Amino acid sequence: MIGKISALVGVLAVSVVAGVSLGPVSVPFGLTLELLHAAVTGGTIPADLAGQYHIVWDIRLPRVLLAAVVGAGLSAVGVAIQAMVRNALADPYVLGISSGASVGATAVATLGVLQGLGVYALSTGAFLTGLGATALVYLTARTGGGLTPLRLVLTGTALAYGFSAVAMLLVFQAPHGEAARSAMFWLLGSLGGANWQSLPVATVVTAAGIVYLMSKARQLNALAMGDETATTLGVAVNRFRTHLFVVTAGITGVLVAVSGAVGFVGLMLPHLTRMVVGADHRRVLPLAPLAGASFLVWVDVAARMLAAPEELPLGVITAAIGVPCFIFLMRRRAYVFGGR
């Protein structure tokens, strides 16, 4: 276990440096390391490297780090949500948060609401309607007996169709094509807006969320066995599920605000991790976020490089990798959670 964690931390470190080094303007790997070292230790660099320093430190590093944070957060949330609703097809967006966020994002892009917030208008709009949508799902799914998994999934899915319809309507009513295009681009996920300012909130929320989930790994195991079993093992199931709902919605809301709705990461990485280490959340929860972080760093590298100087939406690339991966998974015996 320690070995696997160290290996994945190593892979992530290499991925981050590689992610910073690679791009339309390539900075050699060694030079990247030198520049990063200088930046962190406060060393000096020759004046003729100022341009490359700017690319490495101001443009790429925050973006690569944000990719790692988003990948880690979505993977951890995916693990928790799949256990919380005991559904293999659940992902961080199953509770309607991404479709809800898309309403806010398209409203900002096409109707020009929240313009006073400048560059933060899109993420603020997305965050607010995303959380609004989740609250609506929560209130609709709630019954006297608490939140049951099936009701949560059905309510989330049903309301998501409604939110998507509103977002689509906004796109079609858009006065000019550019607004619709930027809304669509955001919906498919992009880290193009990453900068040092967008990093702290996302990092703190994601890290705190992952620590919380890791501390509840054994309770998640019990919950995965069924509500009644978890109850007999001393888990206060309704309260625990409500806490999980709030934590996962909080992380997802923040991540969607900074990166749009990046698909497949939160669905695939939990399954891939379980295939390697089994279903026990004490192993899945530390490993899935590390794997997801590296994964999204490379996806973002591909997004920047494949059609340079144009950028591809992250969702297009995760889907291109995720769909075949998923079909392979489904065809491989009767796949169950953690089937090895």
Added chain:
Amino acid sequence: MRVEVDQVAIRGIVEDITLHADNEVVGIVGPNGSGKSTTLRCVYRALKPDAGAVLIDGENVHKRHDLARDLAALTQESQVEFDFTVSEVVEMGRLPHDRDPARDRRVVADALATVDVEHLAERSFLSLSGGERQRVLIARAIAQEPKVLVLDEPTNHLDIRHQLDVLSLARGLGVTVLTVLHDLNLAASFCDRLHVLDEGRLVAGGTPEEVLVPELIAKVFHVTAHVVTHPTTGVPQLLFDQEVTP
């Protein structure tokens, strides 16, 4: 440890259920839909009674936040999709207790040995046969170190050998056992006392000899039964006529 079900009612399902078990094996029998599982679900807190209470050593189970340290249950829940290993499943029994890795490992190993599934420890739980799964779930309950064990039809889907196995195991633990059983002959063999539920109400209670009489069987189950005495154990056993009484 003493479990008391005190005038428990769940609207429309069971009414005025009062029974207890105190360091003995107590069985609940009755036709399908008579409220057996509902009664048990009130005991292991999956349901909160509309009226009455379940007490454990005199204290309401809903006030006991650490109830899982004293009471373990095998429920009917069986739609597990997560592929845990056998030892991971058994380890879940340690969840209610304060963590103590060395002791947890020992208790889990002992539990696996008690139900004779050590050789399956690293196997996937989902790959096991019904009998093996039930044994593993009992091992989980043992790892919980309960003083009360609640079993909801623990012999379901098991062949006769494994039915006897599971009930002997439960009985051999020497704790209070409250179990729902379908098979009246197994109930007579393994329970110190039996309660009969019919349409949500208790209609009889007592030792197997007192309860399993043809009149009651006819009234509750609508079958004609003949009572014989088991040649070696001496407990009452039932033989049934083919015709169902109206």
